[in-house]
Amino acid sequence: MEFVSNKTLRGDCSFIYEEENYTHPTLIFEIAWSQSTDKLEERAIELIEEGNGQIRTVVGLDFFETWNIWDTIRDQIGNGLDPIRGPFTAFVWRVVVDRNGQQVFNANGRPRVQKSNYLFCDCDGTANLTERLQLSLRDFLPALVIKEERWGKVKDLDNVKLELDALTMLTYFDDALKKQKREDENSKPKIERIEQEIRKRRGERAAKRKADLEKEHKQWDISSFNEIGGHRLRKVQGRA
Incomplete structure (x- = not known):
């Protein structure tokens, strides 16, 4: 009115x-x-x-x-x-x-x-x-x-x-x-579903960050490289 x-x-x-x-x-x-x-x-x-x-x-x-x-x-x-x-x-x-x-x-x-x-x-x-x-x-x-x-x-x-x-x-x-x-x-199950979806997405993002960090750590592990800074590494008996 x-x-x-x-x-x-x-x-x-x-x-x-x-x-x-x-x-x-x-x-x-x-x-x-x-x-x-x-x-x-x-x-x-x-x-x-x-x-x-x-x-x-x-x-x-x-x-x-x-x-x-x-x-x-x-x-x-x-x-x-x-x-x-x-x-x-x-x-x-x-x-x-x-x-x-x-x-x-x-x-x-x-x-x-x-x-x-x-x-x-x-x-x-x-x-x-x-x-x-x-x-x-x-x-x-x-x-x-x-x-x-x-x-x-x-x-x-x-x-x-x-x-x-x-x-x-x-x-x-x-x-x-x-x-x-x-x-x-x-309305309660709807709210719970929303909260579960939020927790799921947070968990997925956390898992992805963890996987990326592990991949990055592995990538920079010195034992996985043949060359660093243009110098080739070679094994010497008893040491690398």
């Missing part, structure tokens, strides 16, 4: 409002793996501000704390009957609009944003099976559309919910962890 400020940003997943004048997605998913939770929030606010009313909602899936302990739990993933998980929190940042559908700004001129938290797994990886992430169809509409006359036609969309329950989200989470483990395992 290119913005008026000349910034270029990319979302991990997005939904666009298909109308001629809208060039940016209205709802964006951002996923934090090695990216910190603070960086995830900074990116969400940045997207909303740069979107200038077109970007309505940002959903953040935060796996950063799981990434921090990944080396500890990776070998256990997919090996037992009980799923092994790390912490998992989802966040939703929404542009605030007033009763007339107009976007609300703070005193400093920045968009007012409402933040919601959804804890699906705590710090011990224990699942919260009662958690539910809910989005309304209005989350998919730009604030600029909401504040226009068509607001009366779309305001009832707020009552239409897209619900992502804990079981659904944790199933996606488990599948993602297994996929990440496979990617790590597939």
Whole structure:
């Protein structure tokens, strides 16, 4: 996405409002793996501000704390009957609009944003099976559309919910962890092959240098010459 400020940003997943004048997605998913939770929030606010009313909602899936302990739990993933998980929190940042559908700004001129938290797994990886992430169809509409006359036609969309329950989200989470483990395992042999190839080439170069040195030493062995400096050597009994 290119913005008026000349910034270029990319979302991990997005939904666009298909109308001629809208060039940016209205709802964006951002996923934090090695990216910190603070960086995830900074990116969400940045997207909303740069979107200038077109970007309505940002959903953040935060796996950063799981990434921090990944080396500890990776070998256990997919090996037992009980799923092994790390912490998992989802966040939703929404542009605030007033009763007339107009976007609300703070005193400093920045968009007012409402933040919601959804804890699906705590710090011990224990699942919260009662958690539910809910989005309304209005989350998919730009604030600029909401504040226009068509607001009366779309305001009832707020009552239409897209619900992502804990079981659904944790199933996606488990599948993602297994996929990440496979990617790590597939990349490890590749790294090892590269390292073996480097060691092999080094060994070949060392062997070649050794052979060249031995050849050079043999070449300059005085017993192998008939002439040195234009003088022919000849054997004398008992000495050369």
